[in-house]
Amino acid sequence: MFLVSNADTLRQLHQDHLSNYNHQEQQAIELMGLLNKLYNEQDVQVTLFGDTLDTNSVGQILALHQKVALRDQGARAIDIADTLAMVKVLADNKDIQATRVDVGQLIANDSDIQTALQSIDNTKGAINGATDVVLYGFGRIGRILTRLLLSQVSSAKGMQLKAIVVRPAAAGDLAKRASLLERDSIHGSFAGGVIIDNENNGLIINGRFVQVIYAKDPSEIDYTAYGINDALVIDNTGIWKDEAGLGKHLQSTGVKKVLLTAPAGGEIKNVVYGVNNDTVGDDTIVSAASCTTNAITPTLKVLNDEYGIENGHVETIHSFTNDQNLIDNYHKADRRGRSAVLNMVITSTGAAKAVGKALPELSGKLTGNAIRVPTPNVSLAILNLNLKTAPASADALNEFMRKISNSSQWQTQIAYTDSTEAVSTDFVGDTHVGIVDAQATILTDNHAIVYIWYDNEVGYSTQVLRLATQMAGISYTQIPA
Known part of the structure; x- marks a missing residue:
């Protein structure tokens, strides 16, 4: 009798979950239509904590809503019904143009969408060409x-x-x-x-x-x-x-x-979007620096702003690249002629020096080296830093980085993981420029070691496109600012 009753309960539980998910799917479909219309007619883009809502994928939209609570244990889950309600308000406001709205930040901070929209000067907004x-x-x-x-x-x-x-x-x-x-x-x-x-x-x-x-x-x-x-x-x-x-x-x-x-030489600016892209101006030739420079500079900036960096060393565990040999053969560079798929190869990197170009306050304070390893993608940067002001503990340092990763300013670039199971392939395709691995953080007095994962192809490419968008003169009003 108990088994039958238990089976009935589980069957009902399954049906309830399925019904709820089906309802969410219908809301996602409705949301996709509104998002497409907003983008095509008003040049309005909607994000959820910096992540673009895929207007072709119901599954991606629902997965992003479920991921929020997992990403930040202190945050409440974002219900797709709340997102849909907010986007409906946007769709009803035909005066809003060339705007990027982060509904996740608005909902999490209990912000009123109507109040946020009233703060926009519509006379300045125009659909980007x-x-x-x-x-x-x-x-x-x-x-x-x-x-x-x-x-x-x-x-x-x-x-x-x-x-x-x-x-x-x-x-x-x-x-x-x-x-x-x-x-x-x-x-x-x-x-x-x-x-x-x-x-x-x-x-x-x-x-x-x-x-x-x-x-x-x-x-x-x-x-x-x-x-x-x-x-x-x-x-x-x-x-x-x-x-x-x-x-x-x-x-x-x-x-x-x-x-x-x-990375460029001479007088060409090496730019890390989010750090020194305000220096571009009307330059006709600009460099987006390297994948490693982009991966580490945002985190170095926020750490320097908060604690101050006396000096340090950056060690890059980098996936092999196409300029290395598959098997031992001649190569003009030292060691890179040895088989990339069979060896760890110590080589030089200009990333640490390049940080000083994007972040002048760290110029001359960092040294760097790289080890090419037999993996095809996703690299790891180890920041070995002496701080001016010591955090209270490694946990305090991690908590600071967690908050940074969830801030509206840095959420699209800096991510954070505290998973004890994270490995390099978990970050293939990650659009963040760098992901701080909290489990690996070490703090001894004022000496901090911070590990940053990065997809050296996709993460870097998203930074390139952000800079390209700016150079093209394409801009959006940000909500929240």
């Missing part, structure tokens, strides 16, 4: 940028990927390029469609035509012949790193600005 984007180079970063740009809902505004430039190649190259975009051994299959257009020498990616241009030198291209004007060129090749080389892009017809996805 379109900016032509060219990817010069189609390697790891080029393909990740393509995925990120073309996974978004199609729109006639914002950054428009118009062309990819690669070196002249043999017949069949177009099919190879399409295949490399569709299939990725690390990040999986591309969530979209890729069609080869041989007649026009391009690719149709998620319904958008992208021209493929073959060229040996940037200066020889006339982009206007392809209908491209005032373009922002994102150079992913790493071949040119100074003004003389990168200036070749500006010599071509149809280019307005250049962004390098590698």
Whole structure:
């Protein structure tokens, strides 16, 4: 009798959970429609604690709502019904333009959406125009940028990927390029469609035509012949790193600005978005620095602002990259000629020195080294720091970083994990530039050791796009500020 009763209870429990989830799915579907309309008609973007709500995925929207309480144990769960109610208010307000609204922050802080909207000066807001984007180079970063740009809902505004430039190649190259975009051994299959257009020498990616241009030198291209004007060129090749080389892009017809996805030399600014992007101004050539510099600089900034950093050392445990050899062979750089998939390889890194360019108050205070290891993606930076003011304990230091990761200012860049089971593959595809591992934090007096995970491909690419968006003159009013 007990077994039957228990089975009935469990059956009812299952039905209740299913019914509740089905109801949430219907709310997510309604939410997706409103989000698409807001984006296309008013250039309004809605996020949940910095995470973009995928307007094509019910599962992703529900998962993000469930993840909130897990990410911050002190936060209450965000009900999708609350998000839907807030987005309905946004959709009813036709005067709001070019605005990014974080409904998670508003709900968590019990903020009234109507009051928040009244604080906006609508006379300053205008829907952002379109900016032509060219990817010069189609390697790891080029393909990740393509995925990120073309996974978004199609729109006639914002950054428009118009062309990819690669070196002249043999017949069949177009099919190879399409295949490399569709299939990725690390990040999986591309969530979209890729069609080869041989007649026009391009690719149709998620319904958008992208021209493929073959060229040996940037200066020889006339982009206007392809209908491209005032373009922002994102150079992913790493071949040119100074003004003389990168200036070749500006010599071509149809280019307005250049962004390098590698550290630059000379007078070119090395910019870490969120830290020193306010220095860009009208610069026509800018560097997005390196993946490691982007991963560590935001955390170093907040630690320096809170505790002060006397000096320190940064050790990077970095995944192998394409400039290393698969098997032992000649390489112009020391040690990199030894097999990348069989060895840990000690090498140099300019990341610690580069921090000083983005964060002048730390200039000359940090040393750095790197160890390339036999994993294809996700790296780990170890910050070994002497602080001016010591936190009360490692727990206090972790609590500070947890609050930082949940702040509206840093939530899209700095993440935080206190899982005892976290390993590198858990962070594949993570769009945060760095994830603080609380379980590994060590504090002895004023000496702190902080570990930061980062997807050195996706995390860095999101930073590149943030900087590219700024260079393109695309801006949004932030709610909350």
